[in-house]
Amino acid sequence: MNVRQRLSPARVVDAALELVDEQGVEALTLAAVAAKTGVATPSLYKHVASLGELRGLLGVRVLEEMTERFTSAVIGRAGDDAVAALMHAYRAYVREHPKRYAAMPMDPLHDELQRAAGVKLMEVMLATLRSYGMEGSQAVHATRRLRVIVHGFASIESSGGFGLPEGLDDTYDQLVRMYLDDLRGQS
Amino acid sequence: MNVRQRLSPARVVDAALELVDEQGVEALTLAAVAAKTGVATPSLYKHVASLGELRGLLGVRVLEEMTERFTSAVIGRAGDDAVAALMHAYRAYVREHPKRYAAMPMDPLHDELQRAAGVKLMEVMLATLRSYGMEGSQAVHATRRLRVIVHGFASIESSGGFGLPEGLDDTYDQLVRMYLDDLRGQS
DNA sequence: TTGCAAGGCTAAGGGCATTAGCTTTTGAGC
DNA sequence: GCTCAAAAGCTAATGCCCTTAGCCTTGCAA
Numbered sequence: 001m002n003v004r005q006r007l008s009p010a011r012v013v014d015a016a017l018e019l020v021d022e023q024g025v026e027a028l029t030l031a032a033v034a035a036k037t038g039v040a041t042p043s044l045y046k047h048v049a050s051l052g053e054l055r056g057l058l059g060v061r062v063l064e065e066m067t068e069r070f071t072s073a074v075i076g077r078a079g080d081d082a083v084a085a086l087m088h089a090y091r092a093y094v095r096e097h098p099k100r101y102a103a104m105p106m107d108p109l110h111d112e113l114q115r116a117a118g119v120k121l122m123e124v125m126l127a128t129l130r131s132y133g134m135e136g137s138q139a140v141h142a143t144r145r146l147r148v149i150v151h152g153f154a155s156i157e158s159s160g161g162f163g164l165p166e167g168l169d170d171t172y173d174q175l176v177r178m179y180l181d182d183l184r185g186q187s
Numbered sequence: 188m189n190v191r192q193r194l195s196p197a198r199v200v201d202a203a204l205e206l207v208d209e210q211g212v213e214a215l216t217l218a219a220v221a222a223k224t225g226v227a228t229p230s231l232y233k234h235v236a237s238l239g240e241l242r243g244l245l246g247v248r249v250l251e252e253m254t255e256r257f258t259s260a261v262i263g264r265a266g267d268d269a270v271a272a273l274m275h276a277y278r279a280y281v282r283e284h285p286k287r288y289a290a291m292p293m294d295p296l297h298d299e300l301q302r303a304a305g306v307k308l309m310e311v312m313l314a315t316l317r318s319y320g321m322e323g324s325q326a327v328h329a330t331r332r333l334r335v336i337v338h339g340f341a342s343i344e345s346s347g348g349f350g351l352p353e354g355l356d357d358t359y360d361q362l363v364r365m366y367l368d369d370l371r372g373q374s
Numbered sequence: 375t376t377g378c379a380a381g382g383c384t385a386a387g388g389g390c391a392t393t394a395g396c397t398t399t400t401g402a403g404c
Numbered sequence: 405g406c407t408c409a410a411a412a413g414c415t416a417a418t419g420c421c422c423t424t425a426g427c428c429t430t431g432c433a434a
Contacts, residue, residue, distance in 0.1 A: 006381075031421060042423075043382050051422065102294075106348035137354060144349065144358045145365065152339020161293035162331065167324060171331045178332065178369040182361075185368065193412075218390060226413075229392075233412050238391065 007037055009047045013057050017100065020058065025103040028055070056111040059104045063117035066093055070124050078131040080180050083146070086128050087176050090150040091157075098158035106151070122147070132183055142183065149175050194224055196234045200244050204287065207245065212290040215242070243298040246291045250304035253280055257311050265318040267367050270333075273315050274363050277337040278344075285345035293338070309334070319370055329370065336362050 015036040020028050030051050034041040048054045073089035074082045094101045108114035125143045134142055153172060156162055202223040207215050217238050221228040235241045260276035261269045281288045295301035312330045321329055340359060343349055 029421065030423090039381095040383055041421085042384085042425095045423075046381050105346065106343055107289075107346040108348075141354065141358050141361055145362055148339035148343065148358075148362060149335060150339075151343060152335035152337075155342055156293055156335065156338060159292065159294040161295075167328065171328050171335075174328055174369075175332055175335060178365065181368070181372065182365040216390065217392090227415080228390085229394095229415085230413050232392075 007039060007043070007047055009057065012037065012044060012047050012054065013061055016054055016058055017061065020100050020103045021097055022099075024099045028058075028103070030054070055105075056114050059108065059111065059114045060117045062097075062100055062104050063114065063121055066090070067117070067121045067124055069093055070121070074124065074128050080183075082128050082131065083180060083183065084176050086125065087146075087150055087172075087179070091154060091172060094154040094158050101154060101158045129183075134186075138186065142186065145182065146179060149179055194226060194230070194234055196244065199224065199231060199234050199241065200248055203241055203245055204248065207287050207290045208284055209286075211286045215245075215290070217241070242292075243301050246295065246298065246301045247304045249284075249287055249291050250301065250308055253277070254304070254308045254311055256280055257308070261311065261315050267370075269315050269318065270367060270370070271363050273312065274333075274337055274359075274366070278341060278359060281341040281345050288341060288345045316370075321373075325373065329373065332369065333366060336366055 012033060015033050016028055019032055019036060028051075030044055031041050033054070034044055037044075044054075048057070069092075070086055070089050073085045077085050108118050122143060125146055126139055129139055129142050129146070132142075153175060157168065162168060199220060202220050203215055206219055206223060215238075217231055218228050220241070221231055224231075231241075235244070256279075257273055257276050260272045264272050295305050309330060312333055313326055316326055316329050316333070319329075340362060344355065349355060
């Protein structure tokens with residue numbers, strides 16, 4: 001029996017992700033998710049506590065996807081090669097899912113799961129920088145600078161904040177080179 | 188008569204700005220603005236076309252304030268001195284009004300006024316870089332890199348995205364130095 | 375086979391944005 | 405000072421959305 005696949009929290013997040021990718025965050029409504037999953041709105045509460053929690057789960061999912069992709073981008077590489085690969089993987093993910101990225105708040109303060117997922121992503125960055133022999137606070141600062149650059153660019157690009165997209169690849173290459181030079185100077 | 192100051196679009200934006208500063212974007216609701224201005228909700232429509240337009244006006248206001256402050260920060264300075272002053276002024280503004288900054292979308296595509304205000308802000312950056320003798324696309328790239336850094340940091344800091352705020356001043360100083368070194372290399 | 379828990383549904387309440395249509399105020403021109 | 409029209413306010417009402425309550429069905433485990 002049970003022709004129709006039963007719902008689960010994961011499937012709800014799937015639908016929410018589709019919705020965000022197609023129409024942006026403001027379209028993420030329980031009513032729309034319910035329609036997409038073929039269920040009445042209140043039924044979603046059997047799988048998700050609230051719209052707020054769904055947003056949190058969405059953030060966790062995105063952070064996990066990013067962590068996974070950055071990890072495989074970096075594996076087998078070291079030094080400048082690894083850092084450049086990480087930065088390009090970051091931008092590539094955001095270009096594939098711009099609305100999804102723009103949807104994810106940088107503010108994981110109220111969501112423990114999301115905070116944990118964010119920490120894991122940062123650990124990938126930290127580990128990548130370890131091949132430069134950085135330790136302690138020096139490594140923390142270097143990770144922050146990296147984050148500022150990749151997120152700054154991604155945030156502006158994903159929301160169409162750059163005027164014309166002309167030469168954006170060049171701009172990003174310059175940022176990568178700037179950061180690599182910076183690392184060289186610090187070590 | 189008329190003890191109570193009559194409402195105007197500017198006063199509506201004032202109230203909205205207060206609301207955002209105090210409680211964040213999600214608290215920006217026409218009902219709340221109406222309460223703060225001592226008026227019934229539908230009366231706001233005599234001054235503002237919709238909640239969306241109010242958000243746009245808010246963005247314009249913030250961009251104008253930033254432009255003004257950055258302009259006076261930069262006036263009378265040149266070269267590295269000017270760039271450093273601009274970057275520090277940017278961060279200072281965002282630290283004073285973190286929620287306000289986080290509220291402003293990077294996406295001015297649907298709002299012509301906001302786009303124009305953004306262009307003016309970028310012109311201040313461009314003008315500041317002109318003392319490096321940059322022209323055309325080189326100047327555009329340099330402006331973009333600057334924007335990525337200041338916005339990236341501001342975006343993360345304003346939404347509490349850095350874990351502990353420990354050493355954030357140092358991190359920012361390093362970013363400033365990184366960018367100045369980068370400019371030196373490009374010229 | 376029985377019974378219970380999981381998962382679905384309808385009904386209903388409350389908040390918000392927005393529109394319609396009315397009333398009051400105000401100020402410009404006479 | 406008076407008139408009257410536009411500006412600015414209000415109440416009523418609609419529709420969408422989140423959320424809760426309470427009920428019904430299904431499927432599985434004992």
